[in-house]
Amino acid sequence: LLTDFGISDHYVAALKGVILQLCPDAVLVDISHTISRHSVAEGAYVLSQAAPYFPEGSIHLAVVDPGVGTRRRRIVIEGRRCLYVGPDNGLLIPAARAEGIVKTVEITNKRLIRREVSATFEARDVFAPVAAHLASGLSIEDIGPKISNPVELSWGEVSLTPSGATGRVLHIDRFGNIVTNLPSSSLSGIPPSSPLRVRVGAAIASASASKSYGDVPEGKLIVLAGSGGFVEIAVNRGSAQEVLGAHVGAEVELSFSLPTEGDTYRR
Amino acid sequence: LLTDFGISDHYVAALKGVILQLCPDAVLVDISHTISRHSVAEGAYVLSQAAPYFPEGSIHLAVVDPGVGTRRRRIVIEGRRCLYVGPDNGLLIPAARAEGIVKTVEITNKRLIRREVSATFEARDVFAPVAAHLASGLSIEDIGPKISNPVELSWGEVSLTPSGATGRVLHIDRFGNIVTNLPSSSLSGIPPSSPLRVRVGAAIASASASKSYGDVPEGKLIVLAGSGGFVEIAVNRGSAQEVLGAHVGAEVELSFSLPTEGDTYRR
Amino acid sequence: LLTDFGISDHYVAALKGVILQLCPDAVLVDISHTISRHSVAEGAYVLSQAAPYFPEGSIHLAVVDPGVGTRRRRIVIEGRRCLYVGPDNGLLIPAARAEGIVKTVEITNKRLIRREVSATFEARDVFAPVAAHLASGLSIEDIGPKISNPVELSWGEVSLTPSGATGRVLHIDRFGNIVTNLPSSSLSGIPPSSPLRVRVGAAIASASASKSYGDVPEGKLIVLAGSGGFVEIAVNRGSAQEVLGAHVGAEVELSFSLPTEGDTYRR
Numbered sequence: 001l002l003t004d005f006g007i008s009d010h011y012v013a014a015l016k017g018v019i020l021q022l023c024p025d026a027v028l029v030d031i032s033h034t035i036s037r038h039s040v041a042e043g044a045y046v047l048s049q050a051a052p053y054f055p056e057g058s059i060h061l062a063v064v065d066p067g068v069g070t071r072r073r074r075i076v077i078e079g080r081r082c083l084y085v086g087p088d089n090g091l092l093i094p095a096a097r098a099e100g101i102v103k104t105v106e107i108t109n110k111r112l113i114r115r116e117v118s119a120t121f122e123a124r125d126v127f128a129p130v131a132a133h134l135a136s137g138l139s140i141e142d143i144g145p146k147i148s149n150p151v152e153l154s155w156g157e158v159s160l161t162p163s164g165a166t167g168r169v170l171h172i173d174r175f176g177n178i179v180t181n182l183p184s185s186s187l188s189g190i191p192p193s194s195p196l197r198v199r200v201g202a203a204i205a206s207a208s209a210s211k212s213y214g215d216v217p218e219g220k221l222i223v224l225a226g227s228g229g230f231v232e233i234a235v236n237r238g239s240a241q242e243v244l245g246a247h248v249g250a251e252v253e254l255s256f257s258l259p260t261e262g263d264t265y266r267r
Numbered sequence: 268l269l270t271d272f273g274i275s276d277h278y279v280a281a282l283k284g285v286i287l288q289l290c291p292d293a294v295l296v297d298i299s300h301t302i303s304r305h306s307v308a309e310g311a312y313v314l315s316q317a318a319p320y321f322p323e324g325s326i327h328l329a330v331v332d333p334g335v336g337t338r339r340r341r342i343v344i345e346g347r348r349c350l351y352v353g354p355d356n357g358l359l360i361p362a363a364r365a366e367g368i369v370k371t372v373e374i375t376n377k378r379l380i381r382r383e384v385s386a387t388f389e390a391r392d393v394f395a396p397v398a399a400h401l402a403s404g405l406s407i408e409d410i411g412p413k414i415s416n417p418v419e420l421s422w423g424e425v426s427l428t429p430s431g432a433t434g435r436v437l438h439i440d441r442f443g444n445i446v447t448n449l450p451s452s453s454l455s456g457i458p459p460s461s462p463l464r465v466r467v468g469a470a471i472a473s474a475s476a477s478k479s480y481g482d483v484p485e486g487k488l489i490v491l492a493g494s495g496g497f498v499e500i501a502v503n504r505g506s507a508q509e510v511l512g513a514h515v516g517a518e519v520e521l522s523f524s525l526p527t528e529g530d531t532y533r534r
Numbered sequence: 535l536l537t538d539f540g541i542s543d544h545y546v547a548a549l550k551g552v553i554l555q556l557c558p559d560a561v562l563v564d565i566s567h568t569i570s571r572h573s574v575a576e577g578a579y580v581l582s583q584a585a586p587y588f589p590e591g592s593i594h595l596a597v598v599d600p601g602v603g604t605r606r607r608r609i610v611i612e613g614r615r616c617l618y619v620g621p622d623n624g625l626l627i628p629a630a631r632a633e634g635i636v637k638t639v640e641i642t643n644k645r646l647i648r649r650e651v652s653a654t655f656e657a658r659d660v661f662a663p664v665a666a667h668l669a670s671g672l673s674i675e676d677i678g679p680k681i682s683n684p685v686e687l688s689w690g691e692v693s694l695t696p697s698g699a700t701g702r703v704l705h706i707d708r709f710g711n712i713v714t715n716l717p718s719s720s721l722s723g724i725p726p727s728s729p730l731r732v733r734v735g736a737a738i739a740s741a742s743a744s745k746s747y748g749d750v751p752e753g754k755l756i757v758l759a760g761s762g763g764f765v766e767i768a769v770n771r772g773s774a775q776e777v778l779g780a781h782v783g784a785e786v787e788l789s790f791s792l793p794t795e796g797d798t799y800r801r
Contacts, residue, residue, distance in 0.1 A: 008440070276583075277565060391761070
C-alpha cells in the first residue's frame with residue numbers, strides 16, 4: 001500500500017478493513033502513506049524503489065490521485081512479477097515498467113466495487129476491493145478491457161556530458177539526502193574522492209565523489225551512487241537539504257572539475 | 268488499534284507485543300496513533316469513521332485516555348458487529364452506537380490483566396491483554412459486570428435551517444480538508460455549483476457546493492458531502508485549513524445564499 | 535523492526551519485502567522508525583523498552599547506524615528470550631543485556647546476504663536477509679564466528695544521594711514527558727506528594743512526587759516512576775518538554791527538599 005493519505009486519519013485503515021473483509025488472509029505491508037499530497041511523481045519514485053524487493057505475486061495498491069472523482073481511468077497493470085492497482089495518472093508506470101508490463105486493463109467491472117462509490121474516496125470504494133479480489137485469486141481478465149495507452153510518467157529530462165550532468169531533484173529523504181533523477185552511471189567515470197561542483201537551484205557548493213556517507217569527515221558534502229540507482233547528494237551525518245535549501249523539482253547541476261569555491265557554500 | 272501514543276516511542280509496540288504473546292495469530296491493524304494527545308473527541312471521530320469498514324468480529328482497541336491511572340472505569344462494548352475495548356470516557360461510543368450497542372461491561376476480572384499494572388500505562392497492562400483474550404475466544408461475560416451508563420460523547424450541537432447551518436470543526440485531515448459536525452444531509456437541498464458563504468471561526472469566504480474536489484478550478488473553496496457522512500470544506504488541490512486558519516472546535520456557519528464578498532477571503 | 539529510516543521513504547518497505555521473500559510467514563511488527571537520525575542511544579532506549587513485551591523467540595531487527603558502509607561489524611546477539619540483529623555500535627546491547635546475553639556472533643556468512651551489497655543500505659542487503667533466514671529456522675551458528683567484545687552502551691552516569699539525584703535526559707516522548715536515566719528506585723524513599731526541585735539544563739522548577747499523571751491539577755509538574763523503570767518528569771495534561779525546554783542529553787537534577795521557588799518556573 002502506498003498513498004498520500006497520511007497516518008493521522010482513518011483513510012488507510014478503511015482501505016485495510018475493506019481488503020480484510022474480502023480477503024482475510026491478505027498480508028498488508030505499508031510502503032508509505034506520507035507521499036507529499038497529490039505528488040504523483042514522488043509516489044511513483046517511492047513505489048518504484050520499494051517494489052523490486054517485494055515477493056513475486058505481490059499486489060501493489062497505490063493511490064496518489066489529485067483527479068479523484070473526475071473521469072480519469074482506474075487501471076490494473078500486470079507486470080512480469082507483480083500487479084499494480086491505482087489511478088491512470090502515471091503513478092504505477094515506473095515501477096511496472098522496471099519489471100516489464102504484460103498488459104494494462106481499465107477497471108470497469110461494477111461487481112468488483114462497493115455499491116456506493118464516494119466521489120472523494122475511490123481508494124476505499126474501488127481500488128481496495130479490486131486489489132482484494134485480485135489477492136483472492138480473481139483473474140485480471142475479469143477486471144475490464146485491455147487498454148494500450150496508460151498515462152505515462154518520466155523522471156524528467158537529464159543532460160549528461162563528460163564534464164557534467166544536469167537534472168532535477170526527484171525526492172528528498174528523511175536524512176535530507178537529495179535524490180536526483182541522474183542515473184548512477186553518470187558518475188561511472190569519476191574516481192572516488194574527486195572534487196565536484198554541485199548546484200541545486202540557486203545554491204552552489206563543492207563536494208567530493210564518494211562511495212558511502214562515512215567516507216568523508218562529518219559535515220562534508222558528497223555525491224554518490226545511491227542505493228536506488230540514482231545519483232544522491234548527501235552530507236555525512238548531516239542534511240544536504242538544509243545545506244543546499246533544496247526542494248523537490250529544483251534543477252541540479254554537477255560539474256566534474258575542480259571547484260573554484262573552496263569549501264564554502266553559496267546560496 | 269487506535270491511540271494517541273504517537274509513532275516514535277515504544278508504546279504501540281509494547282501493546283502489540285503483549286497481544287501477540289497472548290494471541291499469536293492476531294492480525295494487527297493500525298487505525299491511527301497520532302490522534303491529538305488527550306483528544307477523546309478526535310479519537311472517537313477517527314474510530315467511528317474506520318470501524319464500519321472492518322470485518323465483522325473485529326476487536327477495536329482504542330486508548331485516548333487523559334484520565335489514565337485515575338478511577339475512571341475500563342470497559343468493553345459489544346456492538347452488533349465488533350467489540351470495543353478502552354477507557355470509559357466516550358471514545359468508543361460513536362463507533363459502537365453506529366452499529367448498535369448490545370451491551371457494555373466493566374473490566375474487573377483481575378486474571379485477565381498483567382500482574383503489575385503501571386499507573387501510567389494501562390493500555391499495555393489492562394486493555395491490550397483483555398483485547399488479546401477476547402481475540403483468543405474469551406467470552407465478554409468473563410470480563411466483568413454489565414454496566415448501563417457508559418460515559419456518552421456527542422459531536423456537538425448543530426443548527427439547521429433552510430437558509431444555512433451552524434456547527435463546529437470536528438477534524439482536519441492531512442489534506443487540510445475541514446470536517447464539520449454537520450450531517451451531509453444538510454446539503455441535500457442545495458443544487459451543485461450553488462454559491463455559499465462559509466464562516467469558520469472569524470474567517471469568512473465564498474465557496475460553491477460541489478460533489479468532488481475536482482469539480483472546481485484549482486484553489487477554489489468548495490463545500491461537499493464528505494466520504495464519512497459529514498459536510499466538509501475543502502480547496503481543490505489546496506488546503507482549506509490554510510485558507511481559513513481553522514482549528515478543531517472552531518464554529519462553522521454555512522449560508523445558502525449568494526455571497527456578497529465576491530471571491531475574496533476575509534480573515 | 536526498529537530504525538531511524540522514517541516513514542516517508544521506501545526504506546522500511548524494502549526491508550519488509552526482502553524479509554517476506556525469504557520468509558513469507560514472518561509476522562512483521564514495527565517498533566519505531568522515527569528514532570532521531572543516527573541517535574544510537576535513543577534507538578537503544580526504545581528497543582529496550584519494547585523488547586520485553588514481545589513473545590519469546592522474536593527476532594529484533596534494529597538499525598540506527600551512522601557508520602553504515604564503514605568497517606564496523608554486523609552482529610547477531612542471542613539473548614535468553616530473543617535474537618537481535620543489527621550493527622555493532624551498542625544499539626542492541628541494553629535490550630539484550632536486560633534478558634541476558636547467551637552469545638554474540640559476527641555476520642560473515644556471505645551466502646546469507648544479498649549478492650550486491652549497497653554501501654549505503656546494508657539494512658536491506660545484510661541485516662534483513664539475515665533476520666529472515668533466522669526467522670526461517672537458520673541456526674545462529676551458521677551466521678559467523680562468536681565474538682566476545684561487542685561495542686557497549688550505557689545510559690550515562692547517575693549520582694544518587696539521600697537528598698537528590700543527578701543524571702541526564704534519555705528520551706522525550708510524544709507527550710512531552712521527559713524520561714531520565716535515573717532508575718525509578720531513586721524515588722523509593724520519597725512519600726507521594728512530596729515537593730521536589732527539578733533542574734533540566736538551565737531550567738529550574740518545583741514539582742511534586744506523584745504516582746500518576748492525573749494526581750495533580752492540570753498544568754502541574756510532577757516527578758514519577760515511569761512505566762519503563764526510569765524516573766520521568768511530566769506535566770498533567772501538558773508537556774514537560776515545553777515547560778522546561780528540555781532536549782535529549784541535557785543534565786537533570788532532582789532535589790528532595792522543599793523548593794524555595796514557589797510554583798514558578800525559571801528558565
